[in-house]
Amino acid sequence: MANRAVSTSRTELLNKYLKLDQQGKIMAEYVWIDSTGGTRSKSRTLPELKDKKYEVADLPVWNFDGSSTDQALGHDSDVYLRPCAVFNDPFRGSPNIIVLAECWNPDGTPNKYNFRHECAKVMEAHAEHEPWFGLEQEYTFLDSDDRPYGWPVGGFPAPQGPYYCGVGAGKVVLRDVVEAHYKACLYAGINISGTNAEVLPAQWEFQVGPCTGIEMGDQLWIARFFLSRIAEEFGAKVSLHPKPIKGPWNGSGLHSNFSTKEMRAEGGMKYIEEALKALEPHHAECLEEYGEDNDQRLTGDCETGSMDKFSWGVANRGTSIRIPRETAARGCGYFEDRRPASNADPYRITRVLMTSIFGKV
Numbered sequence: 001m002a003n004r005a006v007s008t009s010r011t012e013l014l015n016k017y018l019k020l021d022q023q024g025k026i027m028a029e030y031v032w033i034d035s036t037g038g039t040r041s042k043s044r045t046l047p048e049l050k051d052k053k054y055e056v057a058d059l060p061v062w063n064f065d066g067s068s069t070d071q072a073l074g075h076d077s078d079v080y081l082r083p084c085a086v087f088n089d090p091f092r093g094s095p096n097i098i099v100l101a102e103c104w105n106p107d108g109t110p111n112k113y114n115f116r117h118e119c120a121k122v123m124e125a126h127a128e129h130e131p132w133f134g135l136e137q138e139y140t141f142l143d144s145d146d147r148p149y150g151w152p153v154g155g156f157p158a159p160q161g162p163y164y165c166g167v168g169a170g171k172v173v174l175r176d177v178v179e180a181h182y183k184a185c186l187y188a189g190i191n192i193s194g195t196n197a198e199v200l201p202a203q204w205e206f207q208v209g210p211c212t213g214i215e216m217g218d219q220l221w222i223a224r225f226f227l228s229r230i231a232e233e234f235g236a237k238v239s240l241h242p243k244p245i246k247g248p249w250n251g252s253g254l255h256s257n258f259s260t261k262e263m264r265a266e267g268g269m270k271y272i273e274e275a276l277k278a279l280e281p282h283h284a285e286c287l288e289e290y291g292e293d294n295d296q297r298l299t300g301d302c303e304t305g306s307m308d309k310f311s312w313g314v315a316n317r318g319t320s321i322r323i324p325r326e327t328a329a330r331g332c333g334y335f336e337d338r339r340p341a342s343n344a345d346p347y348r349i350t351r352v353l354m355t356s357i358f359g360k361v
């Protein structure tokens with residue numbers, strides 16, 4: 001029942017409590033990846049460390065009820081959370097922290113949905129190539145009816161054209177969420193490299209990178225967690241589906257930019273071409289790792305390549321792989337794999353790129 005005596009706003013009331021001292025304790029938000037490709041999280045209290053920030057080695061292993069997330073069976077439901085990366089907490093502020101954790105079964109095997117473990121092994125085995133990744137996360141905001149946010153009820157907006165990098169009412173929605181997310185990522189220590197409004201109305205993109213090796217997956221997953229969490233505060237849903245609306249409406253990808261030490265150095269184009277030759281026979285294997293429902297997106301239309309054929313070209317957005325104009329001109333740099341879907345797991349993408357080019361471990 002509403003309390004009619006209250007004259008202060010909820011925000012004011014909440015702020016009264018948020019200002020309270022934590023008495024030498026911190027809140028650690030443990031985040032993990034669930035069976036649906038989303039994130040889950042729960043909080044615990046830890047002692048504040050003197051003159052030192054929490055690192056992975058300082059953090060306790062924890063657990064959760066895997067039967068509630070479809071990550072374990074009811075009769076053996078504990079799933080262990082092993083901390084693997086720490087970030088500043090943009091929601092509660094310093095000294096509170098965000099802890100990314102890997103999921104492990106009680107028998108000491110990685111949980112079915114733990115794709116980080118294998119990825120980390122591959123990154124370590126090929127570390128001498130200093131692989132850099134930059135992922136472009138496209139996504140769509142939805143309203144409570146699961147319609148793209150701000151779309152007219154029972155109809156469609158005007159055709160695509162004005163929305164990409166759009167400015168002005170009627171062209172973009174929820175810029176406040178995007179701005180909040182950008183700042184939250186910077187505060188947390190995520191290597192967010194930019195953001196832009198996308199081609200489909202209510203669709204946006206942010207980029208994370210360049211990140212070395214396993215950090216790519218870690219940072220992108222936390223950036224995704226932040227986006228869902230902030231959108232929750234603003235009353236919007238986030239869809240990572242690669243084709244949220246059928247028809248002449250752009251889908252969402254997770255373009256994956258990649259380079260090695262050799263590709264970035266003078267004469268690197270030779271290594272880029274070698275990598276593309278190595279990737280070609282792995283086309284089907286890569287697509288297995290590149291997200292669900294990607295066939296709805298990779299039709300060859302709407303700036304995509306096709307599912308059946310591996311192709312590449314300089315500055316061409318209708319191919320599997322694009323070599324940026326600047327890389328071609330300089331003769332070294334990086335390439336962009338345009339195949340991954342927006343809902344792909346970055347650990348799976350970065351792992352299969354590495355194993356296709358440098359071999360399995």
Ligand code: ADP
Pocket residue numbers: 132133134135136193194207208209210255257258259264333334336
């Ligand atoms: P696009 O032109 O395809 O929209 P974006 O600017 O959105 O590209 O994203 C490019 C991404 O590539 C960024 O995350 C950027 O940090 C990353 N990137 C830049 N240079 C490299 C490199 N040498 N290796 C890997 N990733 C890189």
Ligand code: MN
Pocket residue numbers: none
């Ligand atoms: Mn309980």
Ligand code: MN
Pocket residue numbers: 136205207
């Ligand atoms: Mn981009």
Ligand code: MN
Pocket residue numbers: 136138198205
């Ligand atoms: Mn884009």
Ligand code: MN
Pocket residue numbers: 136255336
């Ligand atoms: Mn791109």
